[in-house]
Amino acid sequence: MSIKDTWTLAGKDYGSRLIVGTGKYKDFEETAAAVEASGAEIVTVAVRRVNVSDPNQPMLVDYLDPKKITYLPNTAGCFDADSAVRTLRLAREAGGWDLVKLEVLGDQKTLYPNMPATFEAAESLIKDGFKVMVYCNDDPIAAKQLEDMGCVAIMPLGAPIGSGLGIQNPVHIRLIVEQTSVPVLVDAGVGTASDAAAGMELGCEGILMNTAIAEAKDPILMASAMKHAVWAGRQAYLAGRMPKKLYADPSSPLSGLI
């Protein structure tokens, strides 16, 4: 695309609209190769699981340079507000990160957010100076409340984390996009390229995914597919699609027929 098309998150501009997770890869080499193929400029890191501070173990920072790639610490695995807040404070101490992705999970089966606990943790983190990107359900009313509270990005789920079902409720995502001033990023649920394109066509600022890339048979190639899919969906959104019609009309003018 020749036009400049960047988006702004917490005061910084990004060209790529694809944010990728760093879990589920077989090793850090594969993680780094997938991130590169995806073109992502932001990655999420489960700070309770991925080594970002112990120099005696392989460290992600040796494979993905934090000067070039924005690290987004997340609270994967936290099932209550306190542990999420504590986790992100430790992350800030370790790496200086204050732009964070908050997720407070409701149960092991679906990994859906616990919304009351998410509100509680978001409030506490914002008060504590964090810039909070918040994983939430696809409820427009809740999304508005989180934006009003001061979250810097709204990240509604598209489908259960790791399910690959694609965006289940485009109406909800669209309602959220229409009402929100900060970036809306679809988080979780994308399974393949057309899902990512469809998400972007709803007008989201970007998409976050992990499993769809990491669990493809060829993760590196799927990362490239997703890069193109996000571009495709973004450009289609900007280009303004044709209206749907029940009946055909010819792809060339009929006037010349008679």
Add this chain to the structure above:
Amino acid sequence: MSIKDTWTLAGKDYGSRLIVGTGKYKDFEETAAAVEASGAEIVTVAVRRVNVSDPNQPMLVDYLDPKKITYLPNTAGCFDADSAVRTLRLAREAGGWDLVKLEVLGDQKTLYPNMPATFEAAESLIKDGFKVMVYCNDDPIAAKQLEDMGCVAIMPLGAPIGSGLGIQNPVHIRLIVEQTSVPVLVDAGVGTASDAAAGMELGCEGILMNTAIAEAKDPILMASAMKHAVWAGRQAYLAGRMPKKLYADPSSPLSGLI
């Protein structure tokens, strides 16, 4: 994509899997700009409507160089076998083209193919030395018969021409892809980028579209969107998508939790 990924049509290799129509643009400048943005190496031309031979009128060949772009004469506007056959013979005389896209339409409202007339015209054209790419309904049995007859590409409709509804029956397209040895190209019905990606994820060799690009608010930008969408869908198909699951699992291994 670093891997070489070309496809072969009638003995010639192509890199782009997006074929675009040349009708419905406001002028040949816009047509040419859209074709370039799409990356297409093949264009269809309605020889009964688009000037390819009268040097006193603006000619498409002055805007799209036939040495660089493969012209695919089509029979848009033909509602019986005879006129389709006659049209393509004239095209061969005028431009030497023997690789052609046959469409024999059944009615004005839907522009669906008249299949018996399509069979008749295809047989006649093949006997006459043409390499016939055939627009057909999405019936796997008919598709097999057309392949057996000697057609060089099977082009099932995804939805009514110009409707932009997206692929209505993925099961049919998938059945056709599984059984066919020559290229299968989805023809007609794509409305936006995710539709094109979804078509490619079914394993088609390529996609043909016109209205989705020409009737977008910004046709040039939509052409670029479609280029990326076709790449995205193709790469996702090759990469092998993750399985769908009803329930979530975490995007990072749970093992570290306990």
Add this chain to the structure above:
Amino acid sequence: MSIKDTWTLAGKDYGSRLIVGTGKYKDFEETAAAVEASGAEIVTVAVRRVNVSDPNQPMLVDYLDPKKITYLPNTAGCFDADSAVRTLRLAREAGGWDLVKLEVLGDQKTLYPNMPATFEAAESLIKDGFKVMVYCNDDPIAAKQLEDMGCVAIMPLGAPIGSGLGIQNPVHIRLIVEQTSVPVLVDAGVGTASDAAAGMELGCEGILMNTAIAEAKDPILMASAMKHAVWAGRQAYLAGRMPKKLYADPSSPLSGLI
């Protein structure tokens, strides 16, 4: 429904709009019980498979009285026009049936119709005095040709026979309904009750099914479900559904709010 709502097939009125197959049940008792629970007044019978003439074997006519239930001989298992025509002639000799369901199959995997062979057989049977109900693909152009030829009912497939996928292409079925003067009956592909209701909401005169009932865990209860589903869909079609809206409005008037 208090209003009289019958439909007419080959000059005879019917109250039930559900036609059921008689195959795949464990025995004739179960067949008869399912037919009764379904409320069907017409059943299809695969005359090459179901015993309707050998009095030394259990006979379907002993379980389903042909004076009360219209038998519709079909050509299940016929893969060419000749065998279909021959099968129905034998059926006419054996039982006097001239209202028949023609199906000429294209392959074993999908059991989709072979349309050229279907045209051929239909023409021959109509000439021979049969009233032909025709199983066909969901191609509006072909449907029109079969109607023009003199078929008394058009029976487009909703999905592969026995697949239970539900109607894959409602646009096609709707296009066929709009243009057809004889009854349109969706044949094949229904999997559960909502599929049947959705088919009727498209304006079809009725629905034919077999596997969805016979392979349910409780076929008799599913037969009853389908009876209600067909009524529900028919009544909803006649009642005229509310328009879809993207945004909510209250289910009670807002005027009283202020």
Add this chain to the structure above:
Amino acid sequence: MSIKDTWTLAGKDYGSRLIVGTGKYKDFEETAAAVEASGAEIVTVAVRRVNVSDPNQPMLVDYLDPKKITYLPNTAGCFDADSAVRTLRLAREAGGWDLVKLEVLGDQKTLYPNMPATFEAAESLIKDGFKVMVYCNDDPIAAKQLEDMGCVAIMPLGAPIGSGLGIQNPVHIRLIVEQTSVPVLVDAGVGTASDAAAGMELGCEGILMNTAIAEAKDPILMASAMKHAVWAGRQAYLAGRMPKKLYADPSSPLSGLI
């Protein structure tokens, strides 16, 4: 259905699984006729809008006998916890009703629930001795919290109130059904009969609707359609549908073919 199939709400058994609203009809005659055609045994009443106590105005109770039909006062039009609680207290004083439907709305455009305010009101009402049926978003985690709090029925939205879009996220509804011990009733979003059947096939105990009936062209006939649709979906759920298959198999055993 010959088997007894009732469900229990707050200790009382009901045969009908269709709950209908009483708003949006042109007068109480039409309301009463629609309720009768629907077979509903429970109706919701917007106590702030529908006259249930002023004997100088037409009163709903003169048209729908509260001894035969369970009245379910709701809080339609309440946008905060306090007004919802107050409204239901007034209703209890006026009519003695303690089985109530709580809805605390989040905005005028979507009429989605404000979940934090819903939690607050539910807690207060339960403490106050009400049996609370709760309108909520389709979030499984929130549904569990409301059940744990003591709500007697969980009523997740299927789509925006009055939108007629059908159930947007069957995965969410199914997750809620699987985990919930009290009745789950889909509330809002149904547009036509097949939507209602599809909801019941997910295993819900029942469905509540208003606009789909009241805004049909013929509300009385649509009420009957919905009665059958709910039966159809319920029976199909109990009967256990056939599995979906990508490929066909014949509707009669193939064994006899060779």
